[in-house]
Amino acid sequence: MSRIPTYDYDLMEQAIYLPMLLTVLKRDLFAVEKGSFKFKRPYSELIQETMAVIQNDLAKIKRYLYKNNIQVERLKSDEAFTMYIFLYKGHEEHHNYFNPKLRNGVEELMQYYLLKQFKLEQKEKEA
Template sequence: MTKIPENDRNIIEQAIYLPMLLIILNRDLTIIENSPFKLKKPYTDWIEETMRTIQKELADVKRYMRQQQIKVEKIKSDDTFTMYMFLYKGYEEQHNYFNPRLRNRTEELMMYYLFQRFQPPSITRKAQTP
């Protein structure tokens, strides 16, 4: 049983997913810059602005984790699972994340940051917000 409250678990998961999003968007940005698009600037600007938003949120997450004495460390990864160690106010917990779940949640967050965050709250489902 975990000793980490749900709110802090959500913050910890943001500390896992947001860096993944930045890596993916950075790779996509490189692909667009090296592609034969005639008008690259709208795409690159859109991705760069999204990355800035994610970076700001990640900075807030890291600040909160530092204040609350929370650390996250990736321990190991294989084809099926990725294991993380959470240090929470002196307690240590290890959690396995199913890799397809990591990928799917990252994709959900990418959809949110690229599109859904611009939608009125009534359209965006609460479960898909970070």
């Protein structure tokens, strides 16, 4: 049983997922720039704007974790699992993540961030 409150645990997981998402988006940006798209700029701008939002959110999370004496570090990984150590206000917990779960989490966040921008623009137009 974890001693970590749900809110803090969720932020700790975001500290795992968001850097992975940035890595995926950097690769996608490179693929768009080198690809044979007719209009590259809209795709590039969408990815760059999304990355900026993610970087901002990640910076906020890192500040919160630092202020609250919380750390997340990758310990080890193999073909199936990745282990992280969560240091929470003097307590240490080891969490094992199934790699496909990590991949699915990153994909869900990608959908959220890409659609979030679109939905915010739609709301602004309607207002």
